[in-house]
Amino acid sequence: MTHQVHAFEPPERFVAGTVGEPGDRTFFLQARGGGRVVSVSLEKVQVSLLAEKLEELLVEASKRFGVDLPETSPLVVNDNEPLDNPVDEEFRVGTLGLAFDVDTSTVVIEAIEAGEADPEVELVEDEDGPVDDDDDDEDDDEPDDDLDRLRVRLTPEATRAFIDRARRVVNAGRPPCPLCGQPLDPAGHLCPRHNGYHR
Template sequence: MTHQVHAFEPPERFVAGTVGAPGERTFFLQARGGGRLVSVALEKVQVSLLAEKLEELLTEAHRRFGVELPEPTAALPDNDPLDTPVDEEFRVGTLGLAFDVDTATVVIEAIAAGETEIELGGAEDAAAVDEDEEPAEDLDRLRVRLTPAATRDFIERARRVVAAGRPPCPLCGQPLDPAGHLCPRHNGYHR
């Protein structure tokens, strides 16, 4: 089976966004450039961790290589919705990050989830997984190369998108549903 590498080096726009109402949102990474539009689905926790790890990567690049870290563009933040149509190319299984010292850019790679997921029970199962598992190079991927300034803007938007969900319950921290919330702190009773 052939795989596709959707490379945007650099993209015109690269953002994290959602489709759907809070509590039922689907999260996407979307890259646009050269007349192409690619959207890949991922989990909310992946978006949150991506923003966190990108911040750590920029800090490390500054510490080790002296890369200038610009502030996020506060004047005109990208709050626009995802470009349409939002057609899911694949669901992200693995995210990879790198810093290219030669070009002073951040490389983000979103790799499709494998076709089969097998629970590991013992050494026999581990050997079976190695034979059946698709090699990483045979999976679709989205590769984006960003400047440190564009990376900062992506981080800020990703954090806003994650925070825009349902507010947490002040007692248990679980998301509040518009239809009601059975808080474990109240032993299942409404107040």
């Protein structure tokens, strides 16, 4: 079966967002452009890791290639609107790939569909990209050839805006327990650090 590449280079809008209430949220990456909207689901930890690695990518691109980077995203670029409806999941993300294109001074993000043998969370930087590779297995590209993917190309300013929003989305959930790190419910939770007693 042939795979599908949803390419937005650049998108009109690319954001992380959620559907559902805190404690029962589904996380999405959503790209819009050319009359199309593509939404892919992923884990909260993947959104958090993506924001962290994009930050590292921008800093390293500035150091190595002299790219001018915004300290914070301009207010005009900030996007606090909900995800575009309908939010139809194209696929679930298994791997996130990052690269910095020196020729165009743009960040390339690729979300690749989860395969049967994919780990829960994986983020791979392109070998030509400035960030160190988290996964040393260089042969990962071959099995991914038949998997769907979402590819976006962002300016540094748009990348900064994505990072800022992704962090707000991740932090908008339930606060973590200071002892075990698990999310706190309004009525408390069974904390393993308290031998199962409610906090």
